Amino acid sequence: MTDTLLEVCGLEISYGGIRAVKGIDLHIASGELVALIGSNGAGKTTTLKALAGLLHPARGKIQYANRSLINVVAHQRAAMGIALVPEGRGVFARMTVLENLLMGAYIRDDKSGIAIDLARMYELFPRLAERKDQLAGTLSGGEQQMVAMARALMGRPRLLMLDEPSMGLAPLMVQKIFEVIRDIAALGMSILLVEQNAKLALQVAQRGYVMESGEITLSGAATELLGSAAVQRAYLGA
Amino acid sequence: MKFNSKSKALVAALVVALLLLPFITDALFGRGWVRIVDFAMLYIMLALGLNIVVGYAGLLDLGYIAFFAVGAYCYALAGSPHLALAFPMMFPDGVHLSFLIVLPLAALLAGGFGVLLGAPTLRLRGDYLAIVTLGFGEIIRIFLNNLNSPVNLTNGPQGISRIDPVSVANVRLSATQNVLGIEFPSVHLYFYLFLAFTALVIFASRRLERSRIGRAWMAIREDEIAASAMGINTRNLKLLAFAMGAMFGGASGALFAGFQGFVSPESFSLMESIMVLCMVVLGGMGNISGVILGGVLLAILPEVLRHIVVPLQQSLFGKTLIDPESLRMLLFGTALIVMMLYRPAGLLPSRVRRRELDSDEVPESIGRNQA
Amino acid sequence: MEIFLQQIINGLVQGSVYALVALGYTMVYGILGLINFAHGEVVMIGAMLALSSLTVLLGLSVPPLLALLFSIILAMAGCMALGYTIERIAYRPLRHAPRLAPLITAIGVSIVLQNLAMMIWGREYHSFPQLIVNATHSLGGAVINDIQIIIFILALLIMAGLMAVVHRTRLGRAMRAVAENQHAAQLMGVDINRVISLTFMLGSALAAIAGLMVSANYGLAHYYMGFVLGLKAFTAAVLGGIGNLRGAMLGGLLLGLIESLGAGYIGDITGGFFGSNYQDVFAFLVLIVVLVFRPSGLLGERLAERA
Amino acid sequence: MMVETTLLKLSSVGKQFGGLSALSDVSLHIRRGEIYGLIGPNGAGKTTLFNVITGLYQPSVGEFQFNGQGYQACKPHVLARAGIARTFQNIRLFANLTALENVMIGRHVRTRAGVLGALLRNRATRNEERAVVERARELLRYVGIEKPAQTLAKHLSYGEQRRLEIARALATDPLLLALDEPAAGMNATETASLKSLLQTIRDSGITVLLIEHDVKLIMGLCDRVAVLDYGKKIAEGIPEEVRKNPDVIAAYLGASHD
Amino acid sequence: GKSATTEKSTSGELVVRIGASAPLTGPQAHIGKDNESGTRMAIEDANAKGILIGGRKVRFELISEDDQADPKTATIVAQKLVDNKVSGVIGHLNSGTTIPASRIYNDNGIVQISPSATAVSYTAQGFKTAFRVMANDAQQGRVLGEYAAKNLGAKKIAVIDDQTGYGQGLADEFIKSAKANGAQIVAHEFTTDKAYDFTAVLTAVKGKQPDLLFYAGMDPQAGPMAKQLRALGLKLRFMMGDGGYTPQFIKLAGEEAAEGSYASLPGVPLDKMPGGKQFEARFVAKYQPIQLYAPYCYDAVNVMIAAMQKADSVEPAKYQPVLAGISHDGVTAKIQFDEKGDLKGGAITLYQVQQGKWHPLETLGAAIPAAH
Numbered sequence A: 001m002t003d004t005l006l007e008v009c010g011l012e013i014s015y016g017g018i019r020a021v022k023g024i025d026l027h028i029a030s031g032e033l034v035a036l037i038g039s040n041g042a043g044k045t046t047t048l049k050a051l052a053g054l055l056h057p058a059r060g061k062i063q064y065a066n067r068s069l070i071n072v073v074a075h076q077r078a079a080m081g082i083a084l085v086p087e088g089r090g091v092f093a094r095m096t097v098l099e100n101l102l103m104g105a106y107i108r109d110d111k112s113g114i115a116i117d118l119a120r121m122y123e124l125f126p127r128l129a130e131r132k133d134q135l136a137g138t139l140s141g142g143e144q145q146m147v148a149m150a151r152a153l154m155g156r157p158r159l160l161m162l163d164e165p166s167m168g169l170a171p172l173m174v175q176k177i178f179e180v181i182r183d184i185a186a187l188g189m190s191i192l193l194v195e196q197n198a199k200l201a202l203q204v205a206q207r208g209y210v211m212e213s214g215e216i217t218l219s220g221a222a223t224e225l226l227g228s229a230a231v232q233r234a235y236l237g238a
Numbered sequence B: 001m002k003f004n005s006k007s008k009a010l011v012a013a014l015v016v017a018l019l020l021l022p023f024i025t026d027a028l029f030g031r032g033w034v035r036i037v038d039f040a041m042l043y044i045m046l047a048l049g050l051n052i053v054v055g056y057a058g059l060l061d062l063g064y065i066a067f068f069a070v071g072a073y074c075y076a077l078a079g080s081p082h083l084a085l086a087f088p089m090m091f092p093d094g095v096h097l098s099f100l101i102v103l104p105l106a107a108l109l110a111g112g113f114g115v116l117l118g119a120p121t122l123r124l125r126g127d128y129l130a131i132v133t134l135g136f137g138e139i140i141r142i143f144l145n146n147l148n149s150p151v152n153l154t155n156g157p158q159g160i161s162r163i164d165p166v167s168v169a170n171v172r173l174s175a176t177q178n179v180l181g182i183e184f185p186s187v188h189l190y191f192y193l194f195l196a197f198t199a200l201v202i203f204a205s206r207r208l209e210r211s212r213i214g215r216a217w218m219a220i221r222e223d224e225i226a227a228s229a230m231g232i233n234t235r236n237l238k239l240l241a242f243a244m245g246a247m248f249g250g251a252s253g254a255l256f257a258g259f260q261g262f263v264s265p266e267s268f269s270l271m272e273s274i275m276v277l278c279m280v281v282l283g284g285m286g287n288i289s290g291v292i293l294g295g296v297l298l299a300i301l302p303e304v305l306r307h308i309v310v311p312l313q314q315s316l317f318g319k320t321l322i323d324p325e326s327l328r329m330l331l332f333g334t335a336l337i338v339m340m341l342y343r344p345a346g347l348l349p350s351r352v353r354r355r356e357l358d359s360d361e362v363p364e365s366i367g368r369n370q371a
Numbered sequence C: 001m002e003i004f005l006q007q008i009i010n011g012l013v014q015g016s017v018y019a020l021v022a023l024g025y026t027m028v029y030g031i032l033g034l035i036n037f038a039h040g041e042v043v044m045i046g047a048m049l050a051l052s053s054l055t056v057l058l059g060l061s062v063p064p065l066l067a068l069l070f071s072i073i074l075a076m077a078g079c080m081a082l083g084y085t086i087e088r089i090a091y092r093p094l095r096h097a098p099r100l101a102p103l104i105t106a107i108g109v110s111i112v113l114q115n116l117a118m119m120i121w122g123r124e125y126h127s128f129p130q131l132i133v134n135a136t137h138s139l140g141g142a143v144i145n146d147i148q149i150i151i152f153i154l155a156l157l158i159m160a161g162l163m164a165v166v167h168r169t170r171l172g173r174a175m176r177a178v179a180e181n182q183h184a185a186q187l188m189g190v191d192i193n194r195v196i197s198l199t200f201m202l203g204s205a206l207a208a209i210a211g212l213m214v215s216a217n218y219g220l221a222h223y224y225m226g227f228v229l230g231l232k233a234f235t236a237a238v239l240g241g242i243g244n245l246r247g248a249m250l251g252g253l254l255l256g257l258i259e260s261l262g263a264g265y266i267g268d269i270t271g272g273f274f275g276s277n278y279q280d281v282f283a284f285l286v287l288i289v290v291l292v293f294r295p296s297g298l299l300g301e302r303l304a305e306r307a
Numbered sequence D: 001m002m003v004e005t006t007l008l009k010l011s012s013v014g015k016q017f018g019g020l021s022a023l024s025d026v027s028l029h030i031r032r033g034e035i036y037g038l039i040g041p042n043g044a045g046k047t048t049l050f051n052v053i054t055g056l057y058q059p060s061v062g063e064f065q066f067n068g069q070g071y072q073a074c075k076p077h078v079l080a081r082a083g084i085a086r087t088f089q090n091i092r093l094f095a096n097l098t099a100l101e102n103v104m105i106g107r108h109v110r111t112r113a114g115v116l117g118a119l120l121r122n123r124a125t126r127n128e129e130r131a132v133v134e135r136a137r138e139l140l141r142y143v144g145i146e147k148p149a150q151t152l153a154k155h156l157s158y159g160e161q162r163r164l165e166i167a168r169a170l171a172t173d174p175l176l177l178a179l180d181e182p183a184a185g186m187n188a189t190e191t192a193s194l195k196s197l198l199q200t201i202r203d204s205g206i207t208v209l210l211i212e213h214d215v216k217l218i219m220g221l222c223d224r225v226a227v228l229d230y231g232k233k234i235a236e237g238i239p240e241e242v243r244k245n246p247d248v249i250a251a252y253l254g255a256s257h258d
Numbered sequence E: 001g002k003s004a005t006t007e008k009s010t011s012g013e014l015v016v017r018i019g020a021s022a023p024l025t026g027p028q029a030h031i032g033k034d035n036e037s038g039t040r041m042a043i044e045d046a047n048a049k050g051i052l053i054g055g056r057k058v059r060f061e062l063i064s065e066d067d068q069a070d071p072k073t074a075t076i077v078a079q080k081l082v083d084n085k086v087s088g089v090i091g092h093l094n095s096g097t098t099i100p101a102s103r104i105y106n107d108n109g110i111v112q113i114s115p116s117a118t119a120v121s122y123t124a125q126g127f128k129t130a131f132r133v134m135a136n137d138a139q140q141g142r143v144l145g146e147y148a149a150k151n152l153g154a155k156k157i158a159v160i161d162d163q164t165g166y167g168q169g170l171a172d173e174f175i176k177s178a179k180a181n182g183a184q185i186v187a188h189e190f191t192t193d194k195a196y197d198f199t200a201v202l203t204a205v206k207g208k209q210p211d212l213l214f215y216a217g218m219d220p221q222a223g224p225m226a227k228q229l230r231a232l233g234l235k236l237r238f239m240m241g242d243g244g245y246t247p248q249f250i251k252l253a254g255e256e257a258a259e260g261s262y263a264s265l266p267g268v269p270l271d272k273m274p275g276g277k278q279f280e281a282r283f284v285a286k287y288q289p290i291q292l293y294a295p296y297c298y299d300a301v302n303v304m305i306a307a308m309q310k311a312d313s314v315e316p317a318k319y320q321p322v323l324a325g326i327s328h329d330g331v332t333a334k335i336q337f338d339e340k341g342d343l344k345g346g347a348i349t350l351y352q353v354q355q356g357k358w359h360p361l362e363t364l365g366a367a368i369p370a371a372h
């Protein structure tokens, strides 16, 4: 039995007066790949931002590696091994691919380790090796997505959160990104994956949560969810 | 505009209060304060004009005072003996056109300058626009300062004095007038004149804001590319914004010249542009009542401080410890900071700004959300 | 020819001063997108602090060079503290406010600093002690002195140093990351408050040096000296492309040259119709023309907006 | 005959960014009343093509004809008036204005009130304003977001924002509606409802040009599809043909696509 | 309304308010404060003397306002002084503020004596209430131009002005007079009253090889200008108007560069005037070294009070005609006004820096007839 890495209890987040996330519970075990699906505006991005420390929850507990994350600000969470690949990628457009990757390793100071990981990223994404001196802002959408993922991995996170990594990508590129997700999951990293392409997400994930209007309405093993009629109707367009 | 009976009563009360304002001010604080109120009205007009450019169309203009200057000099030249110096044959006594002719002339001339300034700056954004408009304001000032030779057009830094006071329908506003047994001193008369014009400017601003033109300006402010893709001719509309703002500025400049009787380039320094911008932003960009409040506050605050700094120190320390004049400006600067910190979207934010802020209050650590 | 050469030297010296101040402007702008209107006042405070410290130390008959060294350090430290405080009080709370809000607090800070300085150092112009023998050198008939040479070299060195910091160090990378996307920078583990504070302190230290240089070169210090200098430096930064360090340097030197050549030759060019009284008109016209053809300054990146 | 059925015709259009050739020698024509799909790998030049035909970019070479008239180096507002409306890949709404105001701004190009009208607010202006509001509400209803009419655009959810962009574009009374990845970030169910909206729009007589990565949507909706790769058109035809084209499979679809 | 009145204080004294206005903030604050101090000293002296008017002991009260050297603020300040029922005003410092304010004083019948405004147009407006105790630009420029061309024998003269009302007015009159006396103006360059780098204009001047440079502006510019002049190796005589006659000039220029510079100041040198030396000693003890116009402010107050005493009234309407015809021995000169309110036959003294101090060379123009 693997131990729990992240545990969220009664998480509530509001924008001004509007509650976007209304008291949700979720947990992720070490090495687990968990999918979070839900329709537009359900509160998925909001949840991830709160976990990364970019938003302050109104209420609720977040336990990470048996430590409470209340009062831990975003950059400290990054240092604790929590990484987020944000919606819209958020690459540093006027920095080169290499500089972007080095930013990913900002919290580390083991020069040799960074060099090793850099080589590993270039192995994982050969395209980035070709383009390492290109400004990230001039890359195509798919390439930027690779930069964003590689950058997050450079910090050697224990928990990787991905917010719609397939958005705006061509079919071939989607396949490629999901292959990478599967690969890094196999290396034992914990992953929380938010996706609109619910089918793909549930195919790679072990467990899944379904979110609607700020609440978790369904959860369970990924295969179960894939088979559920409710999920099929709402998210798979069946 | 439709009013229910309650708001009708409110408006009526407001009108009466405004009409009585100079008398009340005079009785309570003295005539000097009526003059301050008069200047505040001029500033409100200026700020409302700038609000069109900055608040509606989102074009940061740091040289706005130039239009005020153009209007003022237009009035000064058309209503003083000065041109007799430059063109003794043509105008042996100078030019003394009627106020009702000069005012629209000044507004139009300033509007023309607005277009002139707007044209080369159309492609510029944000702070680049700011510095170019700043430069434009300085250029105008330098020309006014130096056009005393080869032909003495502006009398240079010495300025033009002996400008005709405003007179409407043979009533000279520079002298105390007796109407129905009530004495109206000059500063009171100017107050009513400025009040009328301010009302006009407010009316025009409101109508423009809620019109097809106003919406197009806001679209440009929000996203120029999307606006042009929606069929908005951004070039023409930006020029229009510059021109409209400049016209208001020019008209108030003309009023200023008539009121003051003297114009010189010193009155149109960069600091003045900055103050008007402060009024707009501090009051609440894009919101007419906010801009008015900003104008009133910033025009009057230094004067209020002038009066309280010494007594305040006396009551605190028993004597004047700190030089009152620098303390006054120090407090003024501090007030700017504190007000802005306390209400970042302005004292009376526009509907849009207010909501924009609401959503930004919570996520403290969220980064700059660039489009 | 000798006159022309002298005008070039004049322009380069004046331009180096602009450049020094413009570098500070540009750093802050680069990271926060904020016109730090108070920067000119920080320059002034730097000069004033140095002046006071020099006066005291020389009064205690401390050797001039030692006094100078100590004063530079004191002025830099004082300005760094001031820069930190300004950012903390007047800008940080407004980081998510509408874009023009911090512009107004900046103006407020500028007014406050000016009047504080007037209270502390008085209304009069102070003469700045001459500490080193300021030898004059002749260069093909034109003259240049030691302080001017120092200013010019210092400006270049500082620019090079800043470029190295920004492009080669971890802090520099963090600064650029914060400048581009604070959100993402935090996710990388960057403490953005710390980075922004450091940037302000660095810019303020530069301001202190600039203030000292100006005072040493012109032999005066006054509480009002920062305003015009700040404005010119801001213009220079925009001319070069605001946010770009090399642009600040180039813009500063160029503005200096434009001014001196303008003042020297407008009269001759226009047949005496316009004289040196139109020097600023000339400078602004050059600026406008440059911006019309290069809307983001000479070296500013032309990120054609992607639609 | 061609003039009547062809709405948009590109002949050998090219667009260069520095050394990069984002579009080269692209020719295509879109018929009135059809839904024309544009697909291709990331960075193939699809959005660039949109920017060219909406006047945001000037083509480096070539020109295009729209509604029987030639255009080259035209300002966006001219093309909007001519009848081309678009949405943006990275949503570009007027973020701080309400949904209703966003759509009202779309009416700008079909209304006329000027400064005088605004100041005097005469009968004609009042009538026009009323019509603008009515039409804007109607369009919000049409795309299914009448409820948040008074909400600021930036507070709408992603899907609502996409719909609002469509409503705003429709407000310009376009002949050609160009949509850049309208289904990005939508799940399958939401995409399905978008699909029916687009069909309704087409049925109302508006020609649609659609960029999408959702192959299912493209194949199920479009009358014809063109494929771009590295700035060149590598295939064009009805969906069934394109789907089987080996070049398209290699460059875009991938082997195992269903 | 009623202009000036008096009020009774508890001790039965007559309290008479004297207004004063000058820039107390901004770049000219140091000169403005100097003016205020001069005015204050005169008022304190008068109070110490115990002056009787209308048979009652008078206590003068100073109401000092900051006009920020801004014309608009000046009118507000003027209106305020009127509100405060001052009996007369000493001010303002600059012509740009003095002129707009003068209209308000005139409208309210309040006597104004400017200690330092030199623009000809100030007294040309036809206001009975406007006086000054300083030679105007025309008077001073004429003397300076003549002195440069005749006494100093300058053939080729360069002029720099600071583009302020003061500098431009003075420069124009200087040029006219220098030309009339046979000198050639080889360059007319410009700077501003906020500048401190003059190398460019000085280099341009150098190219024209003049033998004298006249600067029309104030000491904060004149000082550094003299310094840069020497640094650039210009070998010529440096001359200024009253704006340069300050200890500050020598400090800012450095004694070496300042040595030999000329400046003028209306009036007779303080130490040649009865009571002048004593005034200076007392002033320095009380405040700080005289910047510029403090003695003129002192004189302005005294001549005003003298007129009140002579008219035996503090009502402006009553003492104004007396003032117009007065002859008063001040510390700067014998003060008499012409029909416009300008100083009659104002003497102008030329000074030169010698061994780090200003030394009077000669006093000229006593015979100059009133301007226009």
Ligand SMILES: Nc1ncnc2c1ncn2[C@@H]1O[C@H](COP(=O)(O)OP(=O)(O)OP(=O)(O)O)[C@@H](O)[C@H]1O
Binding pocket: A015, A016, A018, A020, A038, A039, A040, A041, A042, A043, A044, A045, A046, A047, B359, D155, D156, D157, D158, D159, D185
């Ligand atoms: N800055 C904000 N201010 C106000 N409301 C917001 C803000 N950001 C998001 N919301 C609202 O919060 C709710 C949740 O938004 P969120 O972005 O978390 O949804 P999501 O599940 O990620 O949706 P999508 O799949 O479209 O990305 C939505 O109703 C949205 O409109």
Ligand SMILES: Nc1ncnc2c1ncn2[C@@H]1O[C@H](COP(=O)(O)OP(=O)(O)OP(=O)(O)O)[C@@H](O)[C@H]1O
Binding pocket: A138, A139, A140, A141, A142, A168, C304, C305, C306, D017, D020, D022, D040, D041, D042, D043, D044, D045, D046, D047, D048, D049, D089
């Ligand atoms: N303004 C610009 N400056 C420089 N290069 C640009 C610019 N706009 C587009 N490009 C480049 O042109 C190429 C085509 O870009 P475009 O946005 O048209 O691709 P796309 O087909 O829309 O891709 P995606 O599916 O990822 O949106 C890309 O390599 C892109 O980097």
Ligand SMILES: [Mg+2]
Binding pocket: A044, A045, A046, A087
């Ligand atoms: Mg989301």
Ligand SMILES: [Mg+2]
Binding pocket: D046, D047, D048, D089
């Ligand atoms: Mg695209």
